[in-house]
C-alpha cells in the first residue's frame with residue numbers, strides 16, 4: 001500500500017470530545033481535512049455548534065453534540081446520536097479535559113496551585129479526576145461499545161481510539177496541578193489496558209501526550225498573559241510552546257490505517273519537556 005493512501009480516512013467517521021477549542025478542535029479539523037465525517041462534542045454547546053457550522057461552511061461533513069464527559073449518560077448519548085447520523089463510528093478522540101491549576105505562573109515564578117498535600121482542596125481533586133480521568137473512562141467505554149459493532153461494516157472491523165494524555169503523566173510537573181498529574185498518569189495506564197483488551201476486536205487505543213500547547217486551557221492563561229507565555233517558551237528545550245496545528249499529523253497517524261500497527265503507545269509531543277524536571281517555587 002502506498003504511503004499517503006494509508007492516511008486516507010474518507011468514508012469513516014470520527015467523534016471528538018472537547019472539540020470546541022484547542023487540541024480537540026485541531027483533531028476535528030484534521031479528521032475533516034483527511035476526509036472523515038466528524039461530530040464535534042463539547043460541554044460548551046455554543047462553541048461546538050460554531051465550529052461544526054464553520055467546518056460545514058468550508059465544505060466538510062460536520063455536526064455537533066453536547067456532552068459533559070464526567071457524565072456517562074451524556075457520553076453514551078452523543079455516541080448513539082453519532083452512529084444514528086453517520087451509520088457507525090470508526091475513530092474517537094477522548095480529549096476533553098482541563099487543568100484546575102489556573103494562575104500557575106505568577107510574577108514571582110512557577111507555583112504549585114494546590115499547595116502542600118495536607119491542605120489540598122478535595123473538591124479540586126474530585127473535579128479534576130471526574131473530568132480528566134473519569135471522562136476518559138466514559139469516552140473509551142462508549143467508543144468500545146459502538147466500535148465492536150463495526151465488525152463487517154464496509155469490510156472493516158474495529159476502529160481507533162486516541163486519548164489526550166499529557167507529558168504531566170510522565171514527569172513531576174506540579175505547576176499544572178497535582179490532581180491533574182494523577183489523572184493523566186491514570187489515563188496512561190487505563191489506555192494501556194484498553195489497548196491490550198480491545199486488540200482482539202481490531203480496536204487500537206493510543207494516547208497523545210502533549211507538552212505545552214497554546215490553547216484555552218487554564219482559562220487561556222498564556223494567551224492573556226505574555227509574561228507567562230514567555231516563561232513557558234523558555235522552559236521548553238526546543239524554545240517555544242506549540243501551536244495546535246502541530247498536533248494534526250500525529251492525530252491522523254494514530255487515527256488512520258497509517259498507524260495500523262501502533263497500539264498501546266503513549267506518544268510524547270512535547271518539544272523535549274520530558275527530558276528534565278520543572279521545579280515550582
Ligand code: NAD
Pocket residue numbers: 017018019020021022023024041042043044047067068069070095096097098099131135164165166167209210211212213214215216217218
Ligand atoms: P482547551 O481549554 O482549549 O479545550 C478544552 C475543551 O474541553 C474546551 O472546549 C472545553 O469546553 C471542553 N471541556 C472542558 N470540560 C469539559 C467537560 N467536562 N466535558 C466536555 N468538554 C469539556 O484546552 P486544550 O489544551 O485543548 O485541552 C485539551 C486536552 O489536552 C485536555 O485533555 C488537556 O488536559 C490536554 N493537554 C493540553 C495541554 C496544553 O498545553 N494545552 C498539554 C497537555 C495536555
